[in-house]
Amino acid sequence: MNKPVISRRHFLQLTGVSGTFLAIGCVPDLSGKQRPVNLGEDKLFPMNQFILIDSSNKVVLFNHRPEMGQGTFQAIPMILAEELEVDIDKIIIRQSEADARLYGRQMVVGSHSIQNEFEKMRVMGASAKEMLVAAASKRWKIPVSACTARSGHITNTNTGDVLTYGDLVEAARSMPVPDRPRLKEPADFTIIGQPVARQDIPLKTNGTAKYGIDIRIEGLLYASIERSPVFLGKIKQVDDEAARKIKGVKNVLRTKRKVYGRTREGVAVVADSYWAAVKGRKALQVSWDEGAYDMHTSETIMDDFKKSSKEDGDVLYSRGAPERYFDTGLNEISAEYEAPYQSHVPMEPMNATVRVDDHSAEFWGSTQNPNGIRTFLSRKYNLPESNVKINYTFMGGGFGRRSMTDVAEEAADLSQRMKAPVKVIWTREDDLTQGPFRNCSLNVCRAVLNTDDRKVLALEHKVVAQEIRNQTGTSKKAGHQLMGGITTQYNIPNFEVRGVLQKLYIPISYWRSVYHSTNPFAHESFIDELALELNKDPLDFRLELIRDHPRFPLLLKQVAKYTDWYSPRKPDTGKGVAMVERSGAHFAMVVEVSKQEGKIKPTKITTVIDLGICVNPDTVKAQTEGSIIMGLTACYQGLKVNNGRIQQQNFDTYPLLRYNQTPEIETHIIDSTNPPDGAGESGLPTVAPAFANAIFDLTGKRLRKLPFDLDSMG
Numbered sequence: 001m002n003k004p005v006i007s008r009r010h011f012l013q014l015t016g017v018s019g020t021f022l023a024i025g026c027v028p029d030l031s032g033k034q035r036p037v038n039l040g041e042d043k044l045f046p047m048n049q050f051i052l053i054d055s056s057n058k059v060v061l062f063n064h065r066p067e068m069g070q071g072t073f074q075a076i077p078m079i080l081a082e083e084l085e086v087d088i089d090k091i092i093i094r095q096s097e098a099d100a101r102l103y104g105r106q107m108v109v110g111s112h113s114i115q116n117e118f119e120k121m122r123v124m125g126a127s128a129k130e131m132l133v134a135a136a137s138k139r140w141k142i143p144v145s146a147c148t149a150r151s152g153h154i155t156n157t158n159t160g161d162v163l164t165y166g167d168l169v170e171a172a173r174s175m176p177v178p179d180r181p182r183l184k185e186p187a188d189f190t191i192i193g194q195p196v197a198r199q200d201i202p203l204k205t206n207g208t209a210k211y212g213i214d215i216r217i218e219g220l221l222y223a224s225i226e227r228s229p230v231f232l233g234k235i236k237q238v239d240d241e242a243a244r245k246i247k248g249v250k251n252v253l254r255t256k257r258k259v260y261g262r263t264r265e266g267v268a269v270v271a272d273s274y275w276a277a278v279k280g281r282k283a284l285q286v287s288w289d290e291g292a293y294d295m296h297t298s299e300t301i302m303d304d305f306k307k308s309s310k311e312d313g314d315v316l317y318s319r320g321a322p323e324r325y326f327d328t329g330l331n332e333i334s335a336e337y338e339a340p341y342q343s344h345v346p347m348e349p350m351n352a353t354v355r356v357d358d359h360s361a362e363f364w365g366s367t368q369n370p371n372g373i374r375t376f377l378s379r380k381y382n383l384p385e386s387n388v389k390i391n392y393t394f395m396g397g398g399f400g401r402r403s404m405t406d407v408a409e410e411a412a413d414l415s416q417r418m419k420a421p422v423k424v425i426w427t428r429e430d431d432l433t434q435g436p437f438r439n440c441s442l443n444v445c446r447a448v449l450n451t452d453d454r455k456v457l458a459l460e461h462k463v464v465a466q467e468i469r470n471q472t473g474t475s476k477k478a479g480h481q482l483m484g485g486i487t488t489q490y491n492i493p494n495f496e497v498r499g500v501l502q503k504l505y506i507p508i509s510y511w512r513s514v515y516h517s518t519n520p521f522a523h524e525s526f527i528d529e530l531a532l533e534l535n536k537d538p539l540d541f542r543l544e545l546i547r548d549h550p551r552f553p554l555l556l557k558q559v560a561k562y563t564d565w566y567s568p569r570k571p572d573t574g575k576g577v578a579m580v581e582r583s584g585a586h587f588a589m590v591v592e593v594s595k596q597e598g599k600i601k602p603t604k605i606t607t608v609i610d611l612g613i614c615v616n617p618d619t620v621k622a623q624t625e626g627s628i629i630m631g632l633t634a635c636y637q638g639l640k641v642n643n644g645r646i647q648q649q650n651f652d653t654y655p656l657l658r659y660n661q662t663p664e665i666e667t668h669i670i671d672s673t674n675p676p677d678g679a680g681e682s683g684l685p686t687v688a689p690a691f692a693n694a695i696f697d698l699t700g701k702r703l704r705k706l707p708f709d710l711d712s713m714g
């Protein structure tokens with residue numbers, strides 16, 4: 001990141017093209033050259049696939065990553081604008097099309113968008129700027145060094161003459177691609193690191209933003225799909241006579257979708273309005289073959305997990321020889337921690353609109369995975385990808401659920417059979433009961449202590465859970481995904497992480513921070529338990545165990561300072577600490593709780609973050625607050641399985657955190673010149689353990705099961 005120049009080879013690797021740039025607003029003519037096209041405004045000239053400039057000096061920058069609230073819509077153009085030297089408040093931001101050939105991987109998951117694209121976007125902006133400067137140099141017949149770019153203008157430093165980018169763009173496009181575009185030093189940034197107002201926020205607050213659920217196209221039909229309340233239930237019989245009599249119902253069709261290798265059956269009611277489709281669905285009479293799946297409950301599932309925890313499992317991480325210390329009569333401590341299934345419940349229900357015919361396919365909707373949907377439609381219907389168009393919109397939340405293509409699969413199947421575009425919309429009940437979900441898990445931690453020297457001799461953390469990447473088939477080997485969020489950098493000489501893979505019929509998927517949302521609850525709670533056994537302050541104990549780490553010690557010291565950690569606790573208050581790394585970002589958090597009218601409540605949450613270069617601090621703070629609120633919700637709520645069915649049906653039984661339940665949240669961002677890390681999920685993993693540790697600090701009672709039963713803590 002700190003290198004001031006990029007080689008031509010690296011530049012071409014980053015851009016994914018070989019010589020001539022393509023761009024939105026630029027299509028190849030028969031000679032293979034590029035010609036500008038009209039986007040409904042003025043003639044826009046592409047500098048590359050991310051940057052368009054017109055002759056009146058209008059600048060359009062493209063965000064090529066879907067926007068679900070995480071802030072890429074503004075952040076990626078900010079990076080481009082920094083190196084291009086344009087005014088971020090005057091540019092126009094557009095969403096790009098879905099095209100892996102032009103833009104590379106466009107999926108948004110794992111908080112990787114800025115991490116993966118930061119250097120590439122800087123190169124794109126710097127390259128376009130240098131081509132514009134070269135055009136000015138040629139026009140004025142002066143050295144490039146006598147030309148300065150600022151705010152969309154080139155100044156002749158010899159004469160003071162000024163040319164706009166619009167004056168130069170047509171000539172600049174014919175300039176050679178720079179061999180080594182020079183990048184700015186972080187100290188010279190004027191846009192990156194600033195709290196820039198996001199252009200998408202007004203759209204989302206005044207009602208003009210378009211989400212997938214808002215899509216209306218000519219000839220559109222709507223579908224609502226009845227599915228087995230027990231996962232993997234098969235259709236035995238369908239009586240659709242009453243449904244077909246509902247005004248507006250066009251057809252009733254059986255449909256299927258793939259969920260991590262397993263086929264889910266359903267009965268779709270297709271109508272000319274969503275209301276008619278839902279009414280028709282309610283009139284259906286469907287009997288299901290539920291097999292033996294209806295015998296499972298949350299309790300039987302956890303009992304199976306506990307039996308499996310007696311197995312050795314697979315070693316996912318190891319140093320030293322911890323097996324030499326356990327079961328030897330030394331001072332041993334152990335604890336089990338439980339976490340339930342969780343639903344994604346984005347505010348915008350799952351939906352997809354698809355049109356499929358013999359020659360082409362088109363998708364409209366909210367997706368984290370536009371390339372994946374394009375590839376699916378191409379392969380499924382034997383179409384060249386050039387004949388598949390993906391129109392992706394803003395998302396009303398995703399949290400990992402919209403990384404899948406299953407809803408688009410349903411809509412495409414129905415469209416082909418109805419010979420019309422079809423929009424599938426899930427109800428809130430579908431969303432809560434059909435999954436896929438955040439995994440449930442059992443974490444078993446044990447350690448051997450030397451109480452004389454007050455040190456940890458050995459620690460084993462065993463994760464018993466389903467694995468997203470291994471839900472079907474015969475393999476029982478646990479993968480490294482299972483150990484997400486376990487801080488292995490603690491200076492414990494004999495340290496091992498083991499995984500015991502569970503395979504269940506209940507589908508799981510990526511949920512904000514994935515296994516970091518469960519494992520740290522156990523690991524960071526257990527670190528507190530070890531501190532108690534050794535009679536050490538929990539924060540000091542972490543500093544001792546992590547003293548050689550390049551980032552964590554500063555975070556712990558800062559969060560201690562901001563929360564006045566070492567001062568005596570006020571009556572009926574407690575504080576808890578936790579630290580986790582997620583997607584490269586390092587977090588330390590303190591949760592403060594108090595007892596009010598006999599009830600324990602979190603009153604303040606303070607977080608200190610090191611995420612390298614921060615593109616937009618306002619967005620990072622918003623993402624941290626959102627993560628914390630989602631993490632707190634998961635401390636209060638969880639899905640229960642009974643007779644093979646999810647019991648929670650809607651927000652009355654699965655309420656999200658309300659405004660008046662939300663504590664004060666304070667976020668501090670460490671200044672850094674390191675490459676940027678991911679911020680979209682990193683605030684969540686520390687919430688549950690810091691909250692539980694704070695409750696222990698207040699009450700002396702240890703909570704090891706999510707969701708927390710705070711009513712028993714009075």
